[in-house]
Amino acid sequence: MGKAGKVLRQVLENYGISQNKLALTLGVKPSVVFRWFHEQTDPSAETVRSIAEALHGLEPAAADEFVRLYLGDYLQDSDKT
Secondary structure, eight states, X not given: OOHHHHHHHHHHHHHTOOHHHHHHHHTSOHHHHHXXXXXXXXXXXXXXXXXXXXXXXXXXXXXXXXXXXXXXXXXXXXXXX
């Protein structure tokens, strides 16, 4: 699957945020986060934004890292223009 699951796993592990805690914050079933975390499904673009917002509510630095890791190449390219 895509990059979102890899990035989500890394951020949750780095900041000690459980899949269940993220699921509760997002208002989704834990199995949904489990599938993203294990790269079985990809979140939609709208959901990626919701993930970033939920992470910001839990740990702002985790949200910053999620966005940086997920959009890093794009952000670096846009800085050059």
